[in-house]
Amino acid sequence: MHKIKVAVLSDEELLGxxxxxxxxxxxxVEVxxxxxxxxxxxxxxxKQPVDVLLFDIHLPGISGIEVVGRLKExxxxxxxxxxxxKDDDGTIFEALHAGASGYLLRNAGNTAIIEGIKDVYKGGFPMSSMVTRKVINRLFVAPAPGLKSEKLSQRENEILLQLSKGYRYKEIAAHFFISVExxxxxxxxxxxxxxxxSRAEAIRKVKDSMTASIHNT
Known part of the structure; x- marks a missing residue:
């Protein structure tokens, strides 16, 4: 029987x-x-490819997310x-955008982790329940009302709204599952x-335009 070859990338806390x-x-499974x-x-x-990489996010040097992005290429x-x-939205979606095929929290327990490894190896997408809820909310909940300009497309308005909330380019890319470029x-x-x-000029101009439109109605 073929054993799933696993590499573990993590800090001393997990290895301990x-x-x-x-x-x-x-x-x-074989580590x-x-x-x-x-x-x-x-x-x-x-040099020695594996079937599954089990990785942590925060590491000495480059992050686990950057490692995954490079290795997937x-x-x-x-x-x-x-x-x-790490269970914040930004980290979750950056990891998924980089190429992660699943996202488990450390408190998931060993049984859930082994099932996650087997699931992801078979093409599944294992996630802790809280992470699943965040992904569903991001994908299917209607965006909150905010900045909107008739001069912009729907996606451009969505990105402008993210800019107005202070999100970085990487976070916006992860939010919409698109590249930073x-x-x-x-x-x-x-x-x-x-x-x-600039970002500030764009936000201010659209806000001023929306305010003027309200006053003229």
Whole structure:
């Protein structure tokens, strides 16, 4: 029977638990590599590919999210499963956008983690229940009312709203499941259509336009 070859990328906190020993006791899973930082994972996994990378977000040096983004370009068939204590929206969607195929919180328990590894290997998308709720809310809940200009497309208005909330380009990209370069293109188009040169000018101009429209009604 084929064992799922797993690499673990995490800090001392996770490695100090019984998780690795637990995984190696499973008949379907084998932990073949353990990495404590992103740089070693990049070089090691490229030399010895694995089926599943179980990774943490915060690491010494480059983050787990950046590691996944790079590795998915080199090893597209490898499944990447986040295992972290970070549960904020920005981190979750940055990880998913980078190429993570699942997102589990550390308090999920060893049984849930092993089931997550088997699920992601088979093409599933395991997530902790709270993460699932956040993803559903982001994808299906109607956006809150906010800035809107008739000069802009629907997506441009959506991005302008995100800009007004102070989100960074990476966070906006993760929110809409698009690349950072696509975000930059939309923002250039926004500036050109509104004839402005900055985020602040764009927000102020649309706010002024909306206020004038209300007063004229």
């Amino acid at each position: 638990t019984t998780l690795v020993a637990f995984l190696n006791k499973q008949t379907e 073949v590599r353990i990495f404590k930082d992103g740089e070693s994972a990049l070089s090691g996994i490229e 080199r090893c597209p068939a490898m499944a990447c499963l986040a295992l972290t204590s 696509t975000v930059r293109t939309h923002i250039r188009n926004i500036y050109e259509k509104l004839q402005v040169n």
